[in-house]
Amino acid sequence: MSPLFLFLSFVALLSALGVVFAKNPVHSVLFLILTFFSLSGHYLLLNAQFLAAVNIIVYAGAIMVLFLFVIMFLNLNVDTEPHKPALAKIAAAVAGGSLLLILVAALKDVHPVGVTGTAFNSQIGMVDQLGLKLYTDYLLPFELASVLFLVAMVGAVMLGKREVGERNF
């Protein structure tokens, strides 16, 4: 394992823990951004430059900005945060723990098939190769996903449309 991989994994795990344990929601969001950065670093190590860049642009550059935007408006503080009852906390811990158990149990015997080190195309993560793959082998899922985005966009426009007689300023 390369030292770079170890370093990135360390940062990713530490910042992911920071997301959960930070008291201040703004700190949580910033830790989440750091997590996305270390994930992008992992993508780069896997020679997937396009995925790394898109991860930064879409998640760190757009979605997290909106997260931060909303959290800044809500002005969440430690004082105003409602404390959940102990039963809810225990139930959440049990549910999360069993999900972890199932995931570990399901994944520990997995052997990746179909890919060998010699036959693997190391250029598959480059943008032109990825584009070719998407538009030939995976054309239908790709187009379906774009329809989904279109529906989401129309929905957002519907929600944001001005009602009859409404004035904002």
Place this chain on the structure above:
Amino acid sequence: MIELPALGWQSIVIFVVFALSLLIATYCTYAERVIAAFLQDRVGPDRAGPYGLLQPLADAVKMFTKEEFFPGGANKALFVFGPCLAMITALMSSAVIPFGNNMSFGNNAFFLQGIEVNIGMLWVFGVVSLGVYGVMIGGWASNNKFSLLGAIRAASQNISYELAMGMALIAVLMISGTLSLREITLQQSVAGEWHTWNIVKQPLGFIIFLVCAFAETNRTPFDLPECETELVGGYHTEYSSMKLGLYLFSEYVNIFVVSAVMSVLYFGGFNFPFQYELRDWFVNSQGWELASAQNLITLLGTVGLFLKIFAFIFFFMWIRWTLPRFRYDQLMRLGWTILIPLAVFNIVLTGGLILAGVI
């Protein structure tokens, strides 16, 4: 043992680019005042040194020696982190910009570019989209209503204009077929052909990109995040000393970078007219070796690129001292209802022209 790529000539290039960005940003503060004075028929800074050339130095001394003030109730760590982040993201994007073609000395060839990656355009776009965090975090951590409003404005403005900017970039990508900024530059000048810079093929895309660049760098007429008539000083209301300096400075670094990106994408980058004819003239008439003639052309190209960048920086300042500021709802309407449909139209138009074989 991994071999660090930053130990070769690239580190020298990156260091020079870093120093140059800072130097240019420093003298942008001077140029801004001189141009403002010229446009308003005033004298401008002329006290410090000949023609006031030492003014940026005097400003830096002033900034460093001022009192460092922390507002009450501010989140101290993030209050310091904000301006640092603004500066880091501003400096990061110049790494992939090709400042010149290749040079060769004997068997050693190198590019006048920090890193040549095949996602250069995406890298620039990603880093630009991160630039808003410095403003947002600083504005929020100040614990001040005006700062928070400035931060919110910065966030929504950047997100809105990023969309149109990205779609303008897609049209360039459709023509070039590559995301590498070096490849895009080389495609804009083919030996023996008429110089078809992308501005000829993408006039509408360039105008959209230019407007979005103004919005992304928070420059007038889109400097709503620091609109002093409404928000005191916007996101940097509470900042003083060098932390304020870093915010102001990062704006100029951003202008430099965005000017460089526009020069590369639309104005031929390091290409200049008659470069191949000039090289052939040196080789055939003056008896130079091909390599040394190529080196000279590369250096001239770098000078040409910087001239283009300076022209854009002047344009940014010219606009600032000419146009008044937009109102916030006008800004949003321009972004969402004019620029984005125009950018979509531009993509369709580009696709049609490519299919028709015109470009």
